[in-house]
Amino acid sequence: MSALLADLGQPQDAYPVFHVAGTNGKGSTVATLDALLRGSGLRVGRYTSPHLVDFSERIVIDGVPMSHAAITEWLTRWEPRLTELGATFFEATTAMALSYFAAAGVDVAIVEVGLGGRLDATNVVSPLAAGVTQIGFDHMEFLGETLEAIATEKAGIFKPVTVAVVGDTQPAIREFLRARAVGAGATPVLVTGEDWQVRDVVVDALGTSFTLASGGTERRLTTPLVGHFQAHNTAVALAMLRGAGGRWADIEANAATLLPGVHLAGRFHLAAPWLFDVAHNADGAATVVANLVAVGLPHPITAVVCVLRDKDWRGILTAVARAAEKIVVTMAPTAPANRTWDLLEVESWARTQGLPILRIDDFTSALAHARAEAATVLVTGSFHTVGDAMERLQVHPLAR
Structure with a gap:
């Protein structure tokens, strides 16, 4: 440098x-x-x-x-x-x-x-x-x-x-x-x-x-x-x-x-019924949940989640389950190939924990499913997840 x-x-x-x-x-x-x-x-x-x-x-x-x-x-x-x-x-x-x-x-x-x-x-x-x-x-x-x-x-x-x-x-x-x-x-x-x-x-x-x-x-x-x-x-x-x-x-x-x-894209970024909030570790996910509870967004809440494999995805999913009636786990299109999580492993682990998990591999289908049944859709996990959803839903990160 x-x-x-x-x-x-x-x-x-x-x-x-x-x-x-x-x-x-x-x-x-x-x-x-x-x-x-x-x-x-x-x-x-x-x-x-x-x-x-x-x-x-x-x-x-x-x-x-x-x-x-x-x-x-x-x-x-x-x-x-x-x-x-x-x-x-x-x-x-x-x-x-x-x-x-x-x-x-x-x-x-x-x-x-x-x-x-x-x-x-x-x-x-x-x-x-x-x-x-x-x-x-x-x-x-x-x-x-x-x-x-x-x-x-x-x-x-x-x-x-x-x-x-x-x-x-x-x-x-x-x-x-x-x-x-x-x-x-x-x-x-x-x-x-x-x-x-x-x-x-x-x-x-x-x-x-x-x-x-x-x-x-x-x-x-x-x-x-x-x-x-x-x-x-x-x-x-x-x-x-x-x-x-x-x-x-x-x-x-x-x-x-x-x-x-003050404006910060991707942090409790509400474009109802969508809520975009990056959470790349368990502490971040706990904060997302605390904010959801404090604000009182309408239920039912479905979370669309994709986390990189080298992150604490177990801690993130456990935290998200405290606020969401359903969690759709999926694959963000821009997630680096060498860091993508194993959806079969994620699904298997989540079921052993009793988490309300639905696996939909295709990202666009996951968003559509969540939107069809929820009053609030939380999109969380990696920057890739939130960014890919914003791109597909035409929500500009820098728009006020």
């Missing part, structure tokens, strides 16, 4: 950056930062992964994806060097995003970690603030088998003399992350439960309201994002702005008027 960015003229240094890592909640935190910064009149680049329907969703300026022509032009120009360096797909994509933002003259960029943090391709940035959201079990084959091991990788984005924000609500992991931030020489280190407190959270179909106490003051805030943890994710974004100081802290002070602009 360093060699490639040197060839590109160090684009990552052309604008200030907010850097976000975490197992769950980093997408919501990025979306919140994006809305707050754009709402303040700034030209904002946003780099996220993976995409739902179209690759260009990953690289966005002021809500507008990078054009296919610009993507092709960049790749055509730099493909020989990418090949020479042996750059991976994600390394090439990250370099493309950083250089695109520089060429477009963005005022600020928000960069989401792809995997882990310490060794992630995005960790070439020198951010104004680095935030770590909730830590959970995911990608254990790369990040480690314990929460502490996973947290060590996430905390790799903390840097000397740079704002560090710790957003994990689990006391032991929160203290672990704080120690990592201090050990990295980050300053200041802002920690949930100390530098800010979230309480009195109310979730409904219109979003999430909560009281945020920080700096000796209290505010009642509302985010359009649905879910108890969205209050904590919002607070992480605000802490990153506050910690950065100056004009960034001024933006944080205006959060109440700017938060209505």
Whole structure:
């Protein structure tokens, strides 16, 4: 990455950056930062992964994806060097995003970690603030088998003399992350439960309201994002702005008027009777279920689910069964062939657990069956599952 960015003229240094890592909640935190910064009149680049329907969703300026022509032009120009360096797909994509933002003259960029943090391709940035959201079990084959091991990788984005924000609500992991931030020489280190407190959270179909106490003051805030943890994710974004100081802290002070602009595709994304909500681990699925219960969407609920085989699909299905009268397990068309789950194994295991499972291999047929009999259809599991459903149902991820 360093060699490639040197060839590109160090684009990552052309604008200030907010850097976000975490197992769950980093997408919501990025979306919140994006809305707050754009709402303040700034030209904002946003780099996220993976995409739902179209690759260009990953690289966005002021809500507008990078054009296919610009993507092709960049790749055509730099493909020989990418090949020479042996750059991976994600390394090439990250370099493309950083250089695109520089060429477009963005005022600020928000960069989401792809995997882990310490060794992630995005960790070439020198951010104004680095935030770590909730830590959970995911990608254990790369990040480690314990929460502490996973947290060590996430905390790799903390840097000397740079704002560090710790957003994990689990006391032991929160203290672990704080120690990592201090050990990295980050300053200041802002920690949930100390530098800010979230309480009195109310979730409904219109979003999430909560009281945020920080700096000796209290505010009642509302985010359009649905879910108890969205209050904590919002607070992480605000802490990153506050910690950065100056004009960034001024933006944080205006959060109440700017938060209505927050939008995150594929997260409790309601286009009745369809509800699209990515859940790539058991914690994420539990959150989906909690949100369904809190909002009170009409029953019967049928869930259409496809999970990649290297994920905790048993934990995901167990969680989904707490809210859905029926679960249709299927195969998302864009799921990578080397990571597709075994539907026969899934069906067999689910029946031994007494889960209300119906196997329909064909994805389009699974969607049609669910729609025919349910008042609410939850589409969940991998990004591939949610994205493929949105594409077939013509629900644009970036549409408001």
